[in-house]
Amino acid sequence: MTQQITFRKLSQKEADGMIEKHERLFGGRLGGARAVFAYSDLSGLDLSNRQLSDADFTGAVMTGVNLSGATLDNAIFFVANMSRSNLAGLKARRADFRGAVLQGANLNGADFYRGDFRKGSVAESDRQGRLKYLSHPIGSESLPSALLGAEATAYGMRRARGGAPADFTDAELRSARFVEANLRDAVFHRACLLNADLSGAQLADSDFSGAVLIGTSFAQATMDGANWSDTLDDRRCNQNPAMLDRPLPQLLEEHEAWAKSGTARGQPQILDDVDFRRLPNLVGRELTALVAPKGCFYEMDLTGVKLQGAQLQGADFRSAKLDGADLRGANLTGAKLSRASMKKVRFEPLQMESGDRTQAVLKSANLRFANLEGANLTSTDCNGADFSYASLRSCTLNNTDFSSAVLTGTYLQHSALRECSLEGAEGANPVAA
Secondary structure, eight states, X not given: OOXXXXXXXXXXXXXXXXXXXXXXXXXXXXXXXXXXXXXXXXXXXXXXXXXXXXXXXXXXXXXXXXXXXXXXXXXXOTTXXXXXXXXXXXXXXXXXXXXXXXXXXXXXXXXXXXXXXXXXXXXXXXXXXXXXXXXXXXXXXOOGGGOEEEESOHHHHHHHHHOBOOBOTTOBOTTXXXXXXXXXXXXXXXXXXXXXXXXXOBOTTOBOXXXXXXXXXXXXXXXXXXXXXXXXXXXXXXXXXXXXXXXXXXXXXXXXXXXXXXXXXXXXXXXXXXXXXXXXXXXXXXXXXXXXXXXXXXXOBOTTOBOTTOBOXXXXXXXXXXXXXXXXXXXXXTOXXXXXXXXXXXXXXXXXXXXXXXXXXXXXXXXXXXXOTTOBOTTOBOTTOBOTTOBOTTOBOTTOBOTTOBOTTOBSOGGGGTTSBOTTOBSXXXXXX
16 A cells, blocks of 8 residues: 655644644643644744644654744654754753754753763665655755655665664754753764763664764763764864964964065974864964964954965864955965854955965865855865855955865855856756845
């Protein structure tokens, strides 16, 4: 027998009506009814600050939903798609998030005490008895009816064996509480868990690759088999400032003197793999031609900094403030710039005294959710860079190379791409700004 999964699109008015009845039931008043949003499309709706404990959101499409401040104790979000939703301050104690997708969501300060985030999947069969799996592809602009995954591929077979894990890729989880939560196999790839509490959590085989774990508590957590590669945590000491031959502030002063005097005074610095976070900020500093590959500038204020021609390959600028910075001719190949604020940054070529022009490079850089409004990317090499859900409103994009770049959900004017290279680009149907 064929089992079909369909999604019903709900309006804000319809959702509000169901929630009002749910709140009446929860408050012990007449006319109440449990809210069941299973396999509904709630994308973009505002459900903030509502009482939705015990509500059922199984398999629901909830992209961009506002659930901030809501109470959802014991609610069911089994294989729901909550990507890019606002769940800040959410209270979801003992809730069921098995197989849920939370990529790019804001979960800052949320409470998931004893939440269940194990693997989970939902399948349907066609007339030939072949299975399809609810897979919620992230970044797709397709209609909810197209959310059913491919037939028994390797991905589908993995789901059949154990289901899909809860996915927090790129999520903001600052001060979130996962005390005693079951997060076995959960994916926290590139997530920010700054000051989060995972005390007593079951984290076996979880993936924290590329995550920010500064101030994160793992007291009494079970972490067997977890992936900790490329994380940024309190132990970051690839080249600690204390290990340099002179204090870092002094080295930067010497470099700045060299840059300001046209090489007459001071001396240029090579600061490979240095953690700059102990400095209060670098606002307006003149650091032209600084060599700092793999440097850590996480969350730093670099407003108006002058880094023309700087070598910053693989540097970490996540959540940093670079508004108005001068990065003409800078090399940021493979740099981490997700959620960075880069309004009106200059990335155009740097004109040298010899007459040569040095091209700015953002090749293979991660700029997911970054804000580049008003930036100048003229002739910038963005080959293979990831601009997913970034804002490029009012950007200058003359001859910009977006070959093999990811532009899924990117905000910019379509007309701005006319003189740009888009060969091999993914999601090259940007959201109109």
